[in-house]
Amino acid sequence: MSAEVYYFTGTGNSFVVARNIAQKINGRLVSIASKEDENNLLINAKIIGIIFPVYHATFGYSGIPLIVRRFIGKIENINSKYVFAICTHSGMPGATIGNLNKIIKSKGGELSFGLTMKMSIPYTGIDKIKYAFFNTELKANILRDNKERQNLTEICNEKINSAYEHIIANKKGKLETTKIMFQLLHIPFYLLQKQTAKSRYKRLSNSSLTTFDKLTLFADRNFKINEKCNGCGICTKVCSVQNIEMVENLPKWQHRCENCYACFQWCPQDAIYGEIVEYEKKYHHPDVKLSDIMIK
Ligand SMILES: Cc1cc2nc3c(=O)[nH]c(=O)nc-3n(C[C@H](O)[C@H](O)[C@H](O)COP(=O)(O)O)c2cc1C
Ligand code: SF4
Ligand code: SF4
DSSP, rough: OOEEEEEEESHHHHHHHHHHHHHHTTEEEGGGGGTOOOOOOOOOOOOOEEEEEEEEGGGTTTTOOOHHHHHHBTTTTTGGSEEEEEEEEOOOOEEEEEEEEHHHHHHTTOOOEEEEEEEEOOOHHHHHHHHHHOOOOOOHHHHHHHHHHHHHHHHHHHHHHHHHHHHHHTOOOOOOOOHHHHHTTHHHHHHHHHHHHHHHHHHTTTSOOOSHHHHHHHGGOOOOEETTTTOOHHHHHHHHOOOEEETTTTTOOOOOOOOOOOOHHHHHHEEEEEEGGGGOOOOTTTTTHHHHHHHO
């Protein structure tokens, strides 16, 4: 049984899931970023795993990061593979798995199963509303977060075991995705959120670009650096798409940003800030080291 587990990650959540699955099925762990410069990919392994974070599903977009969509677009022989996917998220994966299956189907393949795993603990909606309207400080509740994280880890481990059973038995399983009826009922809500998100990204990217994907690439215009930056260059090394260059010992973003926030999350000096990360809790997965995330 030959298997390759491909992952994209910012804070390490998807990396940990990918590493666990790869270990269990004795598969090769491969970073999607390492395939960025290759075209027309022919994968030899019989089993392909695709593990990634959900992005912007909350706003009615596909939920699939651009780099993952590019990667799938390049695989030429996906139609002859056993393909499974796991997306990690913070509570609202929406139809991400269903959308991914549509892309794979358009290439003649299909997902054998697709799971969603809640991993991160965002600020609550109430926290965000209070922050936005009453300027209340956004503060992590460490005790609550740790407890919730423990529960989430147990659920994830169960799902990883179930994934393993399916893969070794070459079996099909569920696609964990929003039901079509639910999606239809939520159309007005999604439309409103889509517009709000687009306006926010127009502001962040300081641009009049019209597609949401393009706006996200330029949202890095909003990253700022404070006086704590010591020019260590770690931010350049954790960026999957080499979007940061050091200019006169300071990071400079190059506008092909995936919005993974790895640069912000892994900066050892807490030197990166900006409205783009205002709702982000400083976090990376506890089982991940900087050396795991650095682009090789
Ligand atoms: C730009 C961005 C958009 C996100 N959008 C969603 C979303 O729509 N729904 C959700 O549940 N989580 C969302 N998240 C949370 C991530 O999916 C979650 O934290 C994930 O586990 C991160 O994985 P990673 O550590 O592998 O990068 C978003 C995170 C980022 C950075
Ligand atoms: S990782 Fe932080 S401290 Fe290091 S160069 Fe980047 S912004 Fe500066
Ligand atoms: S610049 Fe930062 S947020 Fe953008 S892709 Fe690179 S690491 Fe991720």
